[in-house]
Amino acid sequence: MTLRRDDWLDVARKVNWTYRYVDEREVFPEGVSGTPWLPQEAWKEWNEVYRTTYREYVRNQRAKDDALMGARSALSKVGILEQLEPGWVQLVKFHQGTFALSEYAAVVAEQRMARFGRDSAWRTMSTLGALDETRHGQIPLLMGHDMLPFDGNFDWTHKAYHTNEWVIIAARHLFDDMFLAANAVDLAIQLNFVLETGFTNIQFMAMAAMADGASHHLFEKALASIQTDEARHAQIGHPVLRTLIENGDREHAQYLVDKMWWRCWRLFLALTGSAMDYHVPLSVRRRSFKEFMDEWVVDQFMKNIAEFSLERPWFWDLFIEELDYAHHSFQLGLYAYRTTLWFDVAMPDEQERRWLNEKYPSWNETYGPTWDALEHRWQDEGEGSTLAYALPVVCNLCQLPTLFVKPGKNTACTREVGGRKYVFCSEPCRWIFEKEFSRFAGHSSVVDRIVAGATPGNLPDLHQWMGLQAPMETGKDLRRGLDRWRLEPVPKV
């Protein structure tokens, strides 16, 4: 007789043994399993809706990979990549470099929960989650490799995380905090609850829709395929959060949610905000980054925190305000410091400016004069005059340049501890830093290192320190910097 799935599944998933020869605290040490340490009894109701078996997982994943590899064979024909819009190509390069190897860090996170999560069903789901994240690292690496003959800078898909490039330092700082240096409870709330149910929708679903419009169908299918995995293992977060709150640690839960919401916002405005509003071809831009954020991220987050009667983060008003300007300021920063990036950056043209002003009614008034000034400088004095002079101030928490300043409103702030001064782009970054001072205080930002003489201050040496081979790999103006030299041998005198 063959047992039906429901007859055996719970027996197999909920294997929470009673330990006789060791103490439960030794099997699940608080430092790695999480705080507060609760006995197994507190976790026994842990459950999630997918309840996937390993057999189902293998069958489903094989079908997904078959579909993706089929699309790759069909869509990787010579000439297809050449038809992509230049801005879109740069967007993909930015995305691949920032995310590909962070997925391997997520493997470590899932594996930590697969060992130290407090319920066996949680550990089962995290085991599958680790396999998911391996796949999410491999897919962009494969796609990046396929794009190498088209654009040599796609080697940054793999290379980026091994460099000191400043965007990557900021991304690593976040993912080290969220993925690599967190216990199982914190991981479930930070990674699964906040990042995966909150923010990945915008990167993987909204961006997939845009990829379809941009005729990059393989990228679209890859993003959508990855998001189906994310939607499943994101379910880890809810029952962990529920258990934490039911057992009296609402304050810790609220802190983790607030902290990671802000940290994720910083990364996503930098990566997705500038990509959606400046690099997606205008012909396929339907909604703005802000509109996507409102619909896909903010609404979902409000429902999630309402489910647990959590408060909105204390910085909510600043976050809502920043939706209107932070990524626009960041785009100016990317443009002005483009020679320190591995992708090209767009200056919006007239049509794009009209679109931006429709979506953000004060855009032209706020940012128009600066883009005008850059345009005039290019015409009058050449490209060099459109590059920023002097180092930007870099935040000691998010590690991003303090580019979120709304003209007329300076949100930056400092803090002195033990004779060392730290600078922050905003109050929330300072608040996180102060809450976990010992965790963050020892790190030196790129600017701290330059000031201390530990990192070169002149651009050619700084390029080398960042792993950028100038001028072959460094970013240019998207429209005026496009030429074929990247694919051609380096000219010799």
Add this chain to the structure above:
Amino acid sequence: MKMPEVVHLFGFMSDDFLGRVVFTPSDQTIGRLAEQLVSWGWHPEVRGRYRVTNEAGNVLDPQLTIAQAGLSSGDLFTVDRG
């Protein structure tokens, strides 16, 4: 004679969009500091008076030196026009 200390400050121009690191001798005046920051920004051609404030929002006298105004390495200041 003691050489003035070189300090690094974090300057924000109100019509700019980012903070910039300014290395400057501490005996530089606040007025010159503001001009230096403006000259690095995107609108140096816009002339006029500047109002410099420290992080607490206190207005700094343009005639004072950086040291006299209480600024030292790692402090931030904001420059407003008018």
